[in-house]
Amino acid sequence: MAEAAIRAGCRFYFGYPITPQNEVAEYMSEHMPEAGGTFIQAESEIASIYMVLGASVTGARAMTSSSSPGISLKQEGISFLAGQELPAVILNVMRGGPGLGNIAGCQGDYFQATRGGGHGDYKTIVLAPGSVQELVDLTGVAFELADKYRNPVMILADGLIGQMREPVVLPEPVKHLPEKDWALRGAKGRPSRFSRSLILNVRRMEEHNWKLQRKFREIEANEIRFEQYLLEDAKLVVVAFGSAARVAKGAVKRLRKEGLKVGLFRPITLWPFPHKKIRELANECSEFLVYELNAGQMLEDVKLALSGSAEVFFYGRPGGVIPTPMDVAKIIGSRYYQRIKRKAK
Amino acid sequence: MLIKCFFAGFGGQGVLSMGYFLAYAAMKEGKEVTYLPAYGAEVRGGTAHCTVGISDEEIASPVASEPEYVVAMNQPSAKKFQNAICSGGMMFINSTLVTEPPQRGDIEIVEVPASGIAEEMKNIQATNLVMLGALVKKTGLVSLKSLELSVEDAFSAKKKLIPVNLGALRRGWEYLD
Amino acid sequence: MKKIYGRPKYLKPRKFHYCAGCGHSLVHKMLMELVDELDIADRVIGVAPAGCAVLAYDYMDIDIVESAHGRGPAVATGIKRSVPNLVVINYQGDGDLAAIGTAESIHAASRGEQIMTVFINNGIYGMTGGQMAPTTLEGMRATTAPKGRDPRREGYPLDLSSLLAQIPGVVYAERVSVSTPRGIRQTKKALEAGLRCQLDGEPGLALIEVLSMCPTNWKMSPLDSCKWMDEVMSKKFQVKVLVDRRTKAIKKAASGNVD
Missing domain, CATH: 3.40.50.920 (Rossmann fold)
Structure with a gap:
C-alpha cells in the first residue's frame, strides 16, 4: 500500500504508531525520502492529520494511516479537511473495538467511516478493499478521487487485510499530477488566497454546505463501485x-x-x-x-x-x-x- | 487444490519467516498464495504462528481452518494445535524440543530434530530452515530450487548469510528419505 | 511634502473587528509592515488560529490557512515541509498554544521546524468569553475562575515559552509586550528577528510571545489594561530574550570576530 501511495504521487506521509498498520509507516520512513518526499512520525494522531492538511493546502498529495482508536482522534482533522475542501487519503486498518479492543480483523468502523465520522454535514469517500492487490489498486484510485473532488478519501481495510501478505502487481508511477489552481504557495503574481472552514454568516455557511452537498450528489452519481x-x-x-x-x-x-x-x-x-x-x-x-x-x-x-x-x-x-x-x-x-x-x- | 500450512512456535524461532519463505517460493512458482502472521503481545518469547495458503485458484480466506500441515517448533505448540489438523493431515514436530508427540491416530507425525541438527551446524538460528527443508521434501509443496531462490532473495541485503542458510535447508531436505 | 506614515501595503483596507484596546490589530499591522519591508509577500503564508484572530485573512493580504484550535504548529509543519521556500507565520493564542495544542507546540519545537510562531498571550480566552487560560495569573478572575485563580484549585499559570526555550530546536525566543510605544517598537524588532530566522535559514523554530491586552475580558478600560500589563502581567511573564541560538545572525553581528 505504501509503495502504491508513493507511485500515486504521494510525497508526504505523517503518522503515529498503532498496530496493525505499523508496516506502512516503517516502509514510508525508508522509502519516502528516497522518492524525494517527507516522512514524519508525529507526536499524535491529531498532529499527523493536521500535517496532512498543511501539505495538502500547498497542493501536494499527502496521506496518513492508522487504526480505529487513532482514526477517532483524526476525525477532528478529517472534518476540517472536508470543510476546507482539501484532498487527503486516510488508511484505516480497522481493529476490534470499542475502546482499545483487539488487533484482529473487524469491521466495526463502518458507521464512523460512511457517515462522515467527525462533526458536521459531510461525507468522506470510503473504499473497502477485499484483497492486498485491491488495496494497492484502490490506493491510486483514492488519490485520484481526493484530488478530483477536493475531499478526504478513506480506505477502510481491516486487521486481516492489514496483516496478511499476498503477491501484488504494483502500478506504474503516476507521471502527471493534476494542476491545483486553489493551492496556497505564496501570493506570487496573483491576489492572496485563504482556506477556511469558519463561516459565521449563516447564509454563506448554508451556501457552502449546499455546495458540498452538490459535490456529494455528483460523487454518488459517478463513483459507485461494486x-x-x-x-x-x-x-x-x-x-x-x-x-x-x-x-x-x-x-x-x-x-x-x-x-x-x-x-x-x-x-x-x-x-x-x-x-x-x-x-x-x-x-x-x-x-x-x-x-x-x-x-x-x-x-x-x-x-x-x-x-x-x-x-x-x-x-x-x-x-x-x-x-x-x-x-x-x-x-x-x-x-x-x-x-x-x-x-x- | 488449496493447501493450508500452519507454523507455530516460540517468538524468535523464525516461525514467521519460515512461512514467508514458503509463501514466497510458491508465489515464484506462479501459485495463488496468502500469508497471515499472528503475534502475541510479546516481541520475543511468547507464541508466534502464521498460516500459508497455496492454491491454483483465488483463496477465499487466509485463515487456517483445518490445515493439512502443521509445523510445531516447540512442545506447547504441538499440544495446542494437534487437534487443528484435518484428518489425514501431517504434523511436523521439532523433535529436539517436542518430547511428547501428539497421540492422534488419523494424522501422520513427522519427527525432525531441527534444533539438534542446527546446533550440530553451530547455527541454532537456522533451525527454521532445517525444518522447512524437511517439510518441503515430504510434502512437495514447492521445489527445493524455488525455496533456495526465496532464501537468496530474502537475504539479498546480507549476502554472507546465504550459504549457511542454504546449507541448513539442504540438511533438512536430506534428513528425510 | 514627504509621506512618512501610511497604511501598510499588505493590510487590506478594512476596519478591524477587534475590541478597543486589543493587541491583535497592532501585531497584524506590524507583521504586514514587515512583509513589505522584507519583500516576502509572494512567499509568505499565514496559519490563522481558532480564536479572535481566526479572521486574520480579512486583514492580511497574504495566503492564509485556518487551523483548528491548537493545531497550528502541525499545519505549519505540513506547509513548510511541502514548500521549504515559504516563510511560514504560525499565529496562536494562549489557550491555543499552551493548553489544547501543548503537544503540537512542544513537538514542532523539538523537530526544529523552520517556522515562526507568534504567540499572543493575554492571559484569558478572548473569543469564547473570558474563561481561564493556562496563562491566567494567580488571583486573576475569569468566567470559569470567578473567585480568581487559586493554584490549589486551578493550578499554576504556565510559562510555556520558557519551557520551549529549553528545547534545542528553538533558535530564537523572545517575549515582548505591546502595552507601551517602546514595547511596540521592540515587538516589531522581535517579529523581524523571528522572520529573519527563516530568511537566513536558521535551523529551527522562532517563537515570539507578545503580551497583549484584552480590556473586554479583563473588564478594564484600554488605558487601565496597559497599566496593568506594565505593572502586573509583565512582571510575572518577564519581557526579555528567552533564548538566542541563532548562528548566522550572531556571526553577521560579530563583524569578523568569529571563532
Whole structure:
C-alpha cells in the first residue's frame, strides 16, 4: 500500500504508531525520502492529520494511516479537511473495538467511516478493499478521487487485510499530477488566497454546505463501485464487504458446487453506497443475507436500499473471530434451505 | 487444490519467516498464495504462528481452518494445535524440543530434530530452515530450487548469510528419505 | 511634502473587528509592515488560529490557512515541509498554544521546524468569553475562575515559552509586550528577528510571545489594561530574550570576530 501511495504521487506521509498498520509507516520512513518526499512520525494522531492538511493546502498529495482508536482522534482533522475542501487519503486498518479492543480483523468502523465520522454535514469517500492487490489498486484510485473532488478519501481495510501478505502487481508511477489552481504557495503574481472552514454568516455557511452537498450528489452519481459474483440466477444474494466478502466468496463457491443458487454482491465504495444496484437485485431475488465482521452496520444500508422489497437476514461476528468459508457456507446454506427450498415445495 | 500450512512456535524461532519463505517460493512458482502472521503481545518469547495458503485458484480466506500441515517448533505448540489438523493431515514436530508427540491416530507425525541438527551446524538460528527443508521434501509443496531462490532473495541485503542458510535447508531436505 | 506614515501595503483596507484596546490589530499591522519591508509577500503564508484572530485573512493580504484550535504548529509543519521556500507565520493564542495544542507546540519545537510562531498571550480566552487560560495569573478572575485563580484549585499559570526555550530546536525566543510605544517598537524588532530566522535559514523554530491586552475580558478600560500589563502581567511573564541560538545572525553581528 505504501509503495502504491508513493507511485500515486504521494510525497508526504505523517503518522503515529498503532498496530496493525505499523508496516506502512516503517516502509514510508525508508522509502519516502528516497522518492524525494517527507516522512514524519508525529507526536499524535491529531498532529499527523493536521500535517496532512498543511501539505495538502500547498497542493501536494499527502496521506496518513492508522487504526480505529487513532482514526477517532483524526476525525477532528478529517472534518476540517472536508470543510476546507482539501484532498487527503486516510488508511484505516480497522481493529476490534470499542475502546482499545483487539488487533484482529473487524469491521466495526463502518458507521464512523460512511457517515462522515467527525462533526458536521459531510461525507468522506470510503473504499473497502477485499484483497492486498485491491488495496494497492484502490490506493491510486483514492488519490485520484481526493484530488478530483477536493475531499478526504478513506480506505477502510481491516486487521486481516492489514496483516496478511499476498503477491501484488504494483502500478506504474503516476507521471502527471493534476494542476491545483486553489493551492496556497505564496501570493506570487496573483491576489492572496485563504482556506477556511469558519463561516459565521449563516447564509454563506448554508451556501457552502449546499455546495458540498452538490459535490456529494455528483460523487454518488459517478463513483459507485461494486463487484457481482454469480448473481445472474441467484435465489439468495449474500452482501458483504472487505475481508468478510472474501470469505463469503469462498462459501458461495462451495455452495454452487452443491447446486445452491447463491451469489455475492460486494460493495467496494461503502460511501457512496450502491443503494440503487441492490434495489435492482431485489427485482430478481427476494432473499438477502448480510454478512459482516461487526454487529450489523452495513446491514442498515442494505435495508434502506431494499426498503422492504426483500427479506434480509444477518450474520455477524463482532469480536475479531474470522469464520471459515465452511462456517459461512453453513449459515448461507441453512438459510437457503429454510427459505428457498421450503418455498419450492 | 488449496493447501493450508500452519507454523507455530516460540517468538524468535523464525516461525514467521519460515512461512514467508514458503509463501514466497510458491508465489515464484506462479501459485495463488496468502500469508497471515499472528503475534502475541510479546516481541520475543511468547507464541508466534502464521498460516500459508497455496492454491491454483483465488483463496477465499487466509485463515487456517483445518490445515493439512502443521509445523510445531516447540512442545506447547504441538499440544495446542494437534487437534487443528484435518484428518489425514501431517504434523511436523521439532523433535529436539517436542518430547511428547501428539497421540492422534488419523494424522501422520513427522519427527525432525531441527534444533539438534542446527546446533550440530553451530547455527541454532537456522533451525527454521532445517525444518522447512524437511517439510518441503515430504510434502512437495514447492521445489527445493524455488525455496533456495526465496532464501537468496530474502537475504539479498546480507549476502554472507546465504550459504549457511542454504546449507541448513539442504540438511533438512536430506534428513528425510 | 514627504509621506512618512501610511497604511501598510499588505493590510487590506478594512476596519478591524477587534475590541478597543486589543493587541491583535497592532501585531497584524506590524507583521504586514514587515512583509513589505522584507519583500516576502509572494512567499509568505499565514496559519490563522481558532480564536479572535481566526479572521486574520480579512486583514492580511497574504495566503492564509485556518487551523483548528491548537493545531497550528502541525499545519505549519505540513506547509513548510511541502514548500521549504515559504516563510511560514504560525499565529496562536494562549489557550491555543499552551493548553489544547501543548503537544503540537512542544513537538514542532523539538523537530526544529523552520517556522515562526507568534504567540499572543493575554492571559484569558478572548473569543469564547473570558474563561481561564493556562496563562491566567494567580488571583486573576475569569468566567470559569470567578473567585480568581487559586493554584490549589486551578493550578499554576504556565510559562510555556520558557519551557520551549529549553528545547534545542528553538533558535530564537523572545517575549515582548505591546502595552507601551517602546514595547511596540521592540515587538516589531522581535517579529523581524523571528522572520529573519527563516530568511537566513536558521535551523529551527522562532517563537515570539507578545503580551497583549484584552480590556473586554479583563473588564478594564484600554488605558487601565496597559497599566496593568506594565505593572502586573509583565512582571510575572518577564519581557526579555528567552533564548538566542541563532548562528548566522550572531556571526553577521560579530563583524569578523568569529571563532
